[in-house]
Amino acid sequence: MKQIGLVRHHRVTEGYPTKGWISAADIEAWIERYDVSTIDVQPVELGNIDWTICYASSMPRAVQTAESVYGKDIIVTDLLREVPFPTIRSRIRLPFLAWALIGRLVAPFSKRIQAEIKDANERIAVLLNQLTFEQQEHERVLLVGHGGMMILMRTALKKRGYVGPRFGHPRNGMLYLFEKREG
Template identity: 30%
Template sequence: MTAEFRLPATQPRMKIVLMRHGKPDFDFSRRINAVDFARIAHEYDIARLADTPPAAAISIARQCQAIVCSDLIRSALSAQALGLEDIALTSPLFRESPLPYPDSGAVRLSLTAWAVLLRISWLLGYSRNAESFQAARQRAQKATHHLAGLAAEHGSVLLVGHGVMNRLLAKALRKQGWQETQAPGSKHWSFGVYEYPAGYR
């Protein structure tokens, strides 16, 4: 039996939990070229979920007093799968930073290969048809202030978010003095935990 995850019992501290959404019901084995990418990206954004959350994800989610989602459907569906109904905030601030892609090209690769290649290119400054890395970092900085404000009000916050954006949020929180007590993983339903003294402003 999987042990239930519990936030540590300490002196009053605010907590922010960054959780990645569940696994979308989506076929990544298809081979496509650049012209297909915008259509395929839209298909991914409207996909339903293909799995259910593990016990540890459900446990920590239900300990949080305020729930935040991005405006992408996989975030809302994941919150529902966790048994969460009272969403304090839904905002595009927390949505995944989309992959860039070229407007033409005959090269056909698997979606997984495209995702790796384009995300590395994005980190190196390529941003055609997408938000730039710098813009995503600035958005993450703004988003952390909303999370911190909710944490100050409610004590604990769960964001049901996305892999890359959650990592940018985690980095922004650490720079603002939040202590990472559990690092976020890369798998679906994985989560990171961040704490700050209750007197934070």
């Protein structure tokens, strides 16, 4: 049986902006801080599975998480990098949650965001094709990355015959196990 485990990076210590009404420039500054923030390392239950290989997104929070949960060499890859947070060019000021909601609402209509999602899906396909080739040697693959990529990865794994849990917003530091029976 082939197994792929998805783990979202540990919680980032740079919290969401809470200072009230913020601008698009404030969001971009927050994203820069978030991308280099430290993480809150917590124990991760990996299902008592002897993972044979581990890939991690090249973003620091994912690499640090992988190092904290996997005791062997890690393959760091840009293929698992996060889909960028949607930003909007505007001078208006809104609460952070309003910016997040607007980002979700405009995503289906934004050519830039759709292109980034398409790129992410292509990167996932490249990685899964690589894993398919390598899985004769590595039956249990651990992937450490980001929430948005995990949602896209789940869809791609299901299309390839893997069975695994449903999730809307993956939790930090939690294993989501996908399995595929051979034959």
